[in-house]
Amino acid sequence: xxxxxxxxxxxxxxxxxxxxxxxxxxxxxxxxxxxxxxxxxxxxxxxxxxxxxxxxxxxxxxxxxxxxxxxxxxxxxxxxxxxxxxxxxxxxxxxxxxxxxxxxxxxxxxxxxxxxxxxxxxxxxxxxxxxxxxxxxxxxxxxxxxxxxxxxxxxxxxxxxxxxxxxxxxxxxxxxxxxxxxxxxxxxxxxxxxxxxxxxxxxxxxxxxxxxxxxxxxxxxxxxxxxxxxxxxxxxxxxxxxxxxxxxxxxxxxxxxxxxxxxxxxxxxxxxxxxxxxxxxxxxxxxxxxxxxxxxxxxxxxxxxxxxxxxxxxxxxxxxxxxxxxxxxxxxxxxxxxxxxxxxxxxxxxxxxxxxxxxxxxxxxxxxxxxxxxxxxxxxxxxxxxxxxxxxxxxxxxxxxxxxxxxxxxxxxxxxxxxxxxxxxxxxxxxxxxxxxxxxxxxxxx
Amino acid sequence: xxxxxxxxxxxxxxxxxxxxxxxxxxxxxxxxxxxxxxxxxxxxxxxxxxxxxxxxxxxxxxxxxxxxxxxxxxxxxxxxxxxxxxxxxxxxxxxxxxxxxxxxxxxxxxxxxxxxxxxxxxxxxxxxxxxxxxxxxxxxxxxxxxxxxxxxxxxxxxxxxxxxxxxxxxxxxxxxxxxxxxxxxxxxxxxxxxxxxxxxxxxxxxxxxxxxxxxxxxxxxxxxxxxxxxxxxxxxxxxxxxxxxxxxxxxxxxxxxxxxxxxxxxxxxxxxxxxxxxxxxxxxxxxxxxxxxxxxxxxxxxxxxxxxxxxxxxxxxxxxxxxxxxxxxxxxxxxxxxxxxxxxxxxxxxxxxxxxxxxxxxxxxxxxxxxxxxxxxxxxxxxxxxxxxxxxxxxxxxxxxxxxxxxxxxxxxxxxxxxxxxxxxxxxxxxxxxxxxxxxxxxxxx
Numbered sequence: 001x002x003x004x005x006x007x008x009x010x011x012x013x014x015x016x017x018x019x020x021x022x023x024x025x026x027x028x029x030x031x032x033x034x035x036x037x038x039x040x041x042x043x044x045x046x047x048x049x050x051x052x053x054x055x056x057x058x059x060x061x062x063x064x065x066x067x068x069x070x071x072x073x074x075x076x077x078x079x080x081x082x083x084x085x086x087x088x089x090x091x092x093x094x095x096x097x098x099x100x101x102x103x104x105x106x107x108x109x110x111x112x113x114x115x116x117x118x119x120x121x122x123x124x125x126x127x128x129x130x131x132x133x134x135x136x137x138x139x140x141x142x143x144x145x146x147x148x149x150x151x152x153x154x155x156x157x158x159x160x161x162x163x164x165x166x167x168x169x170x171x172x173x174x175x176x177x178x179x180x181x182x183x184x185x186x187x188x189x190x191x192x193x194x195x196x197x198x199x200x201x202x203x204x205x206x207x208x209x210x211x212x213x214x215x216x217x218x219x220x221x222x223x224x225x226x227x228x229x230x231x232x233x234x235x236x237x238x239x240x241x242x243x244x245x246x247x248x249x250x251x252x253x254x255x256x257x258x259x260x261x262x263x264x265x266x267x268x269x270x271x272x273x274x275x276x277x278x279x280x281x282x283x284x285x286x287x288x289x290x291x292x293x294x295x296x297x298x299x300x301x302x303x304x305x306x307x308x309x310x311x312x313x314x315x316x317x318x319x320x321x322x323x324x325x326x327x328x329x330x331x332x333x334x335x336x337x338x339x340x341x342x343x344x345x346x347x348x349x350x351x352x353x354x355x356x357x358x359x360x361x362x363x364x365x366x367x368x369x370x371x372x373x374x375x376x377x378x379x380x381x382x383x384x385x386x387x388x389x390x391x392x393x394x395x396x397x398x399x400x401x402x403x404x405x406x407x408x409x410x411x412x413x414x415x416x417x418x419x420x421x422x423x424x425x426x427x428x429x430x431x432x433x434x435x436x437x438x439x440x441x442x443x444x445x446x
Numbered sequence: 447x448x449x450x451x452x453x454x455x456x457x458x459x460x461x462x463x464x465x466x467x468x469x470x471x472x473x474x475x476x477x478x479x480x481x482x483x484x485x486x487x488x489x490x491x492x493x494x495x496x497x498x499x500x501x502x503x504x505x506x507x508x509x510x511x512x513x514x515x516x517x518x519x520x521x522x523x524x525x526x527x528x529x530x531x532x533x534x535x536x537x538x539x540x541x542x543x544x545x546x547x548x549x550x551x552x553x554x555x556x557x558x559x560x561x562x563x564x565x566x567x568x569x570x571x572x573x574x575x576x577x578x579x580x581x582x583x584x585x586x587x588x589x590x591x592x593x594x595x596x597x598x599x600x601x602x603x604x605x606x607x608x609x610x611x612x613x614x615x616x617x618x619x620x621x622x623x624x625x626x627x628x629x630x631x632x633x634x635x636x637x638x639x640x641x642x643x644x645x646x647x648x649x650x651x652x653x654x655x656x657x658x659x660x661x662x663x664x665x666x667x668x669x670x671x672x673x674x675x676x677x678x679x680x681x682x683x684x685x686x687x688x689x690x691x692x693x694x695x696x697x698x699x700x701x702x703x704x705x706x707x708x709x710x711x712x713x714x715x716x717x718x719x720x721x722x723x724x725x726x727x728x729x730x731x732x733x734x735x736x737x738x739x740x741x742x743x744x745x746x747x748x749x750x751x752x753x754x755x756x757x758x759x760x761x762x763x764x765x766x767x768x769x770x771x772x773x774x775x776x777x778x779x780x781x782x783x784x785x786x787x788x789x790x791x792x793x794x795x796x797x798x799x800x801x802x803x804x805x806x807x808x809x810x811x812x813x814x815x816x817x818x819x820x821x822x823x824x825x826x827x828x829x830x831x832x833x834x835x836x837x838x839x840x841x842x843x844x845x846x847x848x849x850x851x852x853x854x855x856x857x858x859x860x861x862x863x864x865x866x867x868x869x870x871x872x873x874x875x876x877x878x879x880x881x882x883x884x885x886x887x888x889x890x891x892x
Contacts, residue, residue: 044578048573069609133487159498160519163502
């Protein structure tokens with residue numbers, strides 16, 4: 001028994017180096033995934049060290065006094081990963097402090113007029129009601145999105161000024177000191193954030209949305225190959241190739257849950273000054289529209305994936321070939337759109353061939369006397385027709401973005417831009433009634 | 447021209463009351479949607495007023511001095527909507543302050559030993575490296591999830607102590623004061639949060655996940671009716687009924703984007719003490735598994751919705767009836783699961799009839815000589831068979847939760863619990879190869 005616990009302890013001690021090794025590998029991976037994380041950490045250290053000097057060295061200390069610590073505090077809480085995040089917090093903090101400070105002084109005067117007994121009662125009531133009302137405004141979606149931190153600082157500063165004012169005679173001098181130190185802290189953060197290896201939320205949003213389209217494209221292109229491997233010769237499917245393909249086929253899954261990241265980046269991008277090819281009134285809202293369409297398309301792909309990979313299609317090769325082409329062509333078109341978007345050029349979606357494949361598919365379906373044979377792939381075919389509809393909608397949305405943001409590229413006419421794929425003719429053929437045109441009511445834009 | 451601008455101004459002035467009315471209505475709606483928001487706002491006001499007294503009244507002021515403002519600051523930044531959020535922030539803040547304070551004092555001593563010239567250099571280096579390293583740890587997913595705020599406060603306190611210590615002789619006394627005021631602020635928040643109309647993140651998570659299952663159930667039940675209205679008699683479809691149904695059919699869309707809320711609630715729930723029927727080691731992780739399955743199922747429903755509502759099925763009534771029954775029965779089963787979960791009882795999923803409907807559907811498909819006729823509904827049928835597979839997986843996952851959390855109810859055996867729906871027999875029939883059993887690789891659990 002004792003031997004056992006000793007050996008257990010030994011094995012535990014022995015596992016420490018390997019665990020440490022694991023941990024270091026994990027840390028290294030986080031840094032390698034996005035080296036800007038390491039740069040950001042250094043930037044925070046730099047800003048904090050710089051600001052500490054305001055508090056540390058005697059001449060500045062005499063100027064700012066205890067308020068100098070507000071500069072340190074501001075840097076720590078305000079410095080965010082993206083420029084937009086830092087600006088949003090700095091501006092929120094500055095404005096809220098100014099407003100709440102002024103209101104706090106007003107509350108002081110009001111309470112002072114109520115006599116020594118009335119003063120604490122009035123101040124208590126004011127603090128209570130202002131805190132309660134302000135806290136409630138944080139539930140308003142628009143306030144929460146852009147000014148949440150500002151409201152927090154507003155409550156904080158008002159309470160501090162209203163309550164501390166009773167003691168500190170030189171409340172205006174204190175306010176002046178505190179504001180200037182917050183300004184120093186905030187300005188340091190903003191300057192370092194903007195000028196030292198800036199991380200623009202707008203740029204990140206742009207590449208996140210384009211990357212999501214790319215992931216869908218990768219799936220659709222890979223899906224064609226998968227179909228061939230399943231329906232065709234088994235010998236071509238070696239295990240290593242399948243693994244690589246499997247991970248490619250899975251990458252679209254991250255698209256499904258990208259909404260929260262997209263939203264927060266869009267909120268931060270709103271605060272950012274013009275940078276690179278992103279102008280002052282860059283249409284940030286358009287990204288959430290494209291993102292919404294991409295997620296809906298990913299949903300369709302998810303159902304395609306659930307369905308077809310489980311089944312073992314035994315369909316005639318002509319039918320399989322049509323579906324395969326439809327998938328590959330729509331994947332190619334989406335890849336082109338994503339590539340154009342990444343380069344900030346006007347996209348030229350080549351969905352015509354996907355469309356043509358869909359047309360041929362329909363004719364195969366009509367002329368096939370025994371539909372029983374193609375039934376297992378019918379679902380894939382139908383979902384892919386829907387996917388092409390979404391690909392078209394994505395192309396149009398990216399086109400709108402390109403126009404609004406003034407991307408470079410071939411000038412396309414409105415008709416050409418929207419009409420790359422004409423809606424699939426419906427009504428005549430039973431099989432075709434699944435329309436390739438995107439139904440308006442199904443677009444989630446938020 | 448002047449007239450125009452005057453009339454414009456007039457119309458703008460005239461629109462103010464209606465805008466104000468709009469705004470008040472919006473505010474009222476936010477309060478009515480969740481009255482706990484109003485209670486929460488009041489609670490924050492109460493906590494802040496209480497804590498202000500520590501700073502305000504003379505005897506306490508003498509005891510705590512300027513440090514009293516840390517109590518106010520703590521309340522403002524620590525008080526969150528849910529108990530878990532408040533506890534998480536309070537505990538993070540307390541522990542981080544303690545640890546960073548101790549390290550800060552250590553840094554002071556170390557720097558002091560380096561002479562007057564060396565001191566600022568050493569302190570600067572220490573602040574820089576600690577801030578940089580700590581900031582980097584905030585990118586580690588596990589740290590970010592639970593200790594993000596703690597790391598922030600750690601950097602803040604360390605910098606303040608290390609830098610301010612140079613001036614303030616009585617650093618230990620200051621630390622003691624600051625810690626006790628933070629303790630007072632944190633304790634006030636925690637007590638009010640737990641004992642005055644508590645909002646438990648765990649309870650919210652439980653009902654969010656159950657509610658999402660309910661939304662899927664509502665869609666599936668409504669989808670049966672929709673199919674009937676489309677395929678059957680047009681006269682039964684009056685416009686008001688359709689509108690209600692449409693909003694019912696849309697509610698599942700919110701499920702698709704519920705991941706972020708679910709995750710943050712699960713993180714907060716982790717900090718909460720046992721409450722109600724939620725015990726100390728409540729299996730919070732299981733919720734994200736159920737949530738993931740529900741979202742995947744919502745994805746299938748999304749593709750079902752994109753597909754079928756656009757098409758105008760002309761299928762034979764027997765086939766439509768089978769699909770309808772499959773949809774309605776699986777909807778009913780999910781509704782039962784959700785209802786049992788809400789009541790914290792062991793669920794008894796009655797998926798047998800949905801399964802039987804699927805079986806009958808298959809026999810219809812096999813015996814139907816002209817598949818062309820049923821083709822438009824084939825997609826819906828196939829997706830619904832997948833949905834039943836997910837419903838089964840959700841039933842099993844909720845069963846696991848019920849077992850782990852010790853929900854009350856009929857004691858079911860393992861075989862009964864998991865085997866409510868036996869996997870669909872595959873291989874024999876071409877159409878049936880879309881398995882009702884959920885493929886393991888498609889489960890997103892995170």
